[in-house]
Amino acid sequence: MTGTAEARYDIRDIGLAELGRQRIAWAAREMPVLRLIRERFQGERPLEGVRIVACVHVTTETANLAYTLRAGGAETAICASNPLSTQDDVAAALVADGFSVYAVKGEDHDTYYRHIHQALDHRPHIVIDDGADVVSTLHRDRRELLEQVLGSTEETTTGVIRLRAMAQDDVLAFPVIAVNDADTKHLFDNRYGTGQSTIDAILRATNILLAGKTVVVAGYGWCGRGIAMRARGMGARVIVTEVNPIRALEALMDGYLVMSMREAAPLGDLFITATGNLHVIDREHFPLMKDGAILCNAGHFNVEINLEALAELAAGGRRQLRPLVEEYRLAPDRAIVVLADGRLVNLAAAEGHPASVMDMSFANQALACAYLVANHRKLEATVYPVPEEIDREVARLKLASMGIAIDELTEEQETYLRSWQHGT
Structure with missing residues (x-):
């Protein structure tokens, strides 16, 4: 070598x-x-x-x-x-x-x-x-x-x-x-890094105001947790969609609305996928979305939004509105916007x-x-x-x-943690 x-x-x-x-x-x-x-x-x-x-x-x-x-x-x-x-x-x-x-x-x-x-x-x-x-x-x-x-x-x-x-x-x-x-x-990079950089990228690409918007976060793993936390901190109403009942319950008890993507589709102004899975936002969801709904992805691959199906539904064609911002027109009075071609938005539209x-x-x-x-x-x-x-x-x-010191276990405490004899 x-x-x-x-x-x-x-x-x-x-x-x-x-x-x-x-x-x-x-x-x-x-x-x-x-x-x-x-x-x-x-x-x-x-x-x-x-x-x-x-x-x-x-x-x-x-x-x-x-x-x-x-x-x-x-x-x-x-x-x-x-x-x-x-x-x-x-x-x-x-x-x-x-x-x-x-x-x-x-x-x-x-x-x-x-x-x-x-x-x-x-x-x-x-x-x-x-x-x-x-x-x-x-x-x-x-x-x-x-x-x-x-x-x-x-x-x-x-x-x-x-x-x-x-x-x-x-x-x-x-x-x-x-x-x-x-x-x-993952406790820091995925949660705090993805949370901040995803919101940063969306704002750089679109310059929208998040306060008062309804943001749908697909997936409540560590990345989804971070994104939901930051979106709420910017004044958005946050809906979480999940397939894992434990994570869905956790999101509910963290104070978010939890529902299926089909239920969330008509409500969201901004949709962010963070699941690592395929077609989380799919053909059935696009016709339900409101005019101007914005879609983006914070997962690794550009497969979470079914862009092929969206393109087929876009009878009115597609056009670039801003760098990395593309409009798919489904009808004369209704369009859906996709950021960064469905790729990892925090690195495509910002600095990661x-x-x-x-x-x-x-x-x-x-x-x-x-x-x-x-x-x-x-x-x-x-x-x-x-x-x-x-x-x-x-x-x-x-x-x-960071100049932070923490405690260390004493010998007595270490012995206690290794023992089973001590009780009530």
Whole structure:
């Protein structure tokens, strides 16, 4: 696992590099945990000679992860995990700093997968995935590379679902660490990051006033919780739709209206999907919606809104109203508006999660990569949680960076918690 390849790339404009560097440096100010890990990596070099392929949203926060991996000794090639999420100035800065990057904002489907294959040409030992597209491509089309892959990490709920299905079918060829499932990831990134960045993207794209609007949030997982919380905080009435009775009950007791999508369709002014599933807003729902209803998606893939069915229903055609805002006219007096072509709205129409919350997610990524390199021989080809010691270390470092101290158990308390003799 040695050797450094010359940087290769396919990006929009290398001339944007200086702007990208400025924005990366701004994000770094909000990522103290990753900075501490980078300093540790510079001394320990746990990734010396390791080739990493990172299929990620190419953002300022991701760039800081890339620099941390390099500090640990890794050679990292980067491709986009979503056709609309790349920040072209960041891609340029990374190339200027010697990384191989294959990512252009707005790339089409064929280019997206060509970029994945170009990244895989770097013959990775470790894969950092965001939606499992690289891992699935490896198993489907690039099986000659599987033998040298030590393991992978996965950033998203959607990706973890796909990877667990692969493990269940006994086709997964190497161990995967589900970074998404770390407490210091999903409790903060998914809830507070998605909540804030989704609302931010909707407002940037449309400039609508949320106060007084009825917002329908499909899915009450951690992402849906965050979106519902922020929409209510902006003065909206919030309806939650769910298929899980426990989550539906939780949403009800958190103070939201809960109903089926069919019931919610005539009521909503703004619909936000966050389920990770297919056709959550479907053909049957569009005719029920009011004129001007706005639809967007905060899930990983652009399948949650059935856009093919909507296009078939749009007898009056389609037109662009603003950047990333498209109108589907169902009748002369009624239209439905879709944001960002149904793709991940917070990254297509805004900048994604704030750096402060990505600090913890990417700290988990960096430490999980080092863990895989050190322990891959002990691991089976299945999906593992982030080791608890990594999760707790990330939380400890984050608290320390914020100047917050917490209590520690005394020896007496630890003994009590291990005992069974004490009673009433």
